[in-house]
Amino acid sequence: MFDIHSHVLPFVDDGSSSLESSLDLIKTEMANGVTDIMLTPHFKRGIYDYGVDELKEKFLAFKEETRKAGLNVNLYLGQEVYCDRYVYDHIKEGKVLTLNGTRYILIEFDYFTETDILDYVYNIVMLGYKPIIAHIERYSYLDWNTIFDLKQMGALIQVNAFSITGDFGRQFQKKVISAIKKGLIDFVASDVHSGRDCVMQKAYKTLLKHAGRTLTDRVFKHNAEQLFKN
Template identity: 45%
Template sequence: MIDIHSHILPFVDDGSDSVADSLRIIEDAVAKGVTGIILTPHALRAGMPKLSKEEYERRFFEFRDEARKHCEVDLYFGQEIAYHPKIVKYLQAGELLTLNGTSFILLELPLFHPLEDYEELFYSCSVLNYKIIIAHIERYYYLSYNDIISLKQYGVMYQVNSNSITGEAGRYLRKRCLKLLKDGLVDFVGSDVHVDRKNDLHLAYQEVARRLSVADADRIFRENPRSYLNIR
């Protein structure tokens, strides 16, 4: 399995403030069948450290080298980019990181209120040759199910959190995720793991395989990350 959403790069966001804790999270994920992890620290989110792209990259390579001493796992880099009024400007300036150097960005929408114009944002990103994966689409309560279906017309892809599938995040999110999966709207699953939030990607995989099929689970947890995000 490949985890495309995680907060385990230490000292850069609310995910982990300890190298030892981050290594423990990775070792646990590997033991559960995860072979690749994209590290996606928060970017443009209020209250989080504001580091340069170069500083994020430096810290990633330093941590990756340390992780390789402890376990066999492929680590990749990106960011979970929070919506910001100047997000297009930052993308145009090349100040934000895509997922594993591809054209895909992991975008976090505002958590509590809708954007005024999704079409303008998505179009502006496409003009710059960026493609959008919306992070944990199930968590935006202001989006109705029909809204989620409608946004697909703009060519965006959807990631859901593994703990929403398993029910760890609550009954409502589980029900919503299972319907999204059944209707073929989920493109990726990520753990969104933090030091205080366990990685249960393997349990989500088992649930998808049971409710849909092993082929569907493999497509979402393995094949899509490999084909779209150049994961080995």
Template identity: 30%
Template sequence: MIDIHSHILPGVDDGAQTIEESIQMAEAAVKDGITHIVATPHHNNGAFNNYKNNIKIQVAELNRTFQERGINLQVLPGQETRVFGEMIEGLRVNEVLPINDDTNYVFVEFPSSSVPRYASQLFFDMQVAGYQPVIVHPERNKAIIENPDLLYSFVKKGTYAQLTAASVCGKFGKKVKKFSEQLIEANLVHLVATDAHNTTSRGFCLSEAYSEIRKNYGLDLVYLLSENAEDLIAGRVLQAEPPHHINKKKKVLGLF
């Protein structure tokens, strides 16, 4: 399996703090069946800044360490960037790092409780400039939970979204699990990843998430999601079914 979102780089954000913790995370990832993992440290979120070239250097160092330890896990460069109005300029000056460096996919994180009004125009401008925004963990965003049409409007215009495996498995609570299911049913998410930060409270459950999705929605969707992860790191176009609106009445009954 390919995990496209993780905080496995040591000492750069709220993920692994030491190389020993990175090694523990790598061993847990391999045990879960993961062969490739994208390191996506936080950037520009008010607490952490991790720039493109630094990430690439640290990823190369981590790959060397894993190789020396005989850990069969390949780390790829990425970045989880908090949305900001000058993202295109950030890409131009090598501040912002697309997934796997040479693709056009860019992970975008919203503040936990809001979606900036300028996001729609920013995403349009990014697409015109040749980049493809991917919204990470929308199921945990308060504004999107309260108004799923925010996400629908982005997806309808060609933006992709990534669901957290732990949300599917219920590790963020019943409400987030239920909303995750509604997003899946409405074709509003296209990728699943762990967003792992450690091996305890925020660990790896990608195989469990895929099993849950297979049980509820069938093997075809598991194939689509896992193939999208492969296509993402290769820079290929992702598969996406036409999105639907989430029924407001169903949302209220299911969540609140």
């Protein structure tokens, strides 16, 4: 299984504040059947804005720690980029990381303040990138009919595993599973932080019951596999 959205890298955002808890997160991912993890620390201007070189250094050091701990897992580096009006400059100037050096960029928005997601997607695509919208189910103002339009524009869509298991409420679960069945969702990911359970395996099994193997494997494995290979 592949996980394209996680906050496992220590000391860079609200994901993990110690090496130990980061290694524990990796162990939990592995216990869930995840073999390949994209580490996507937050980029939020003025709050989490480490330089890309510093992040790469921290990533390599962490990778070495996982090797020393005997954890057999494939790790990649990206970022989860919060979109505000400066985001285009940050992308153009190379101040934010794409996923594993590809043209794919994981983006997020304010959960509650109405944001023109279509406009951001349009402009990021125009810059030559492929935006992946993180946890689409969390934007309370988003009309889900626009997911189709977002995809037409070139966006890919991610939902969180705990929205499928029902841990985030039944309403969410129904909505998300129905969107997956309609082919609107490209990826399920953990968005794991220390102190939050990784429920990838539980979500996989839940979706398997509702949507069958082909569709389940597509959103948990095959689409991400393509992305990791660019």
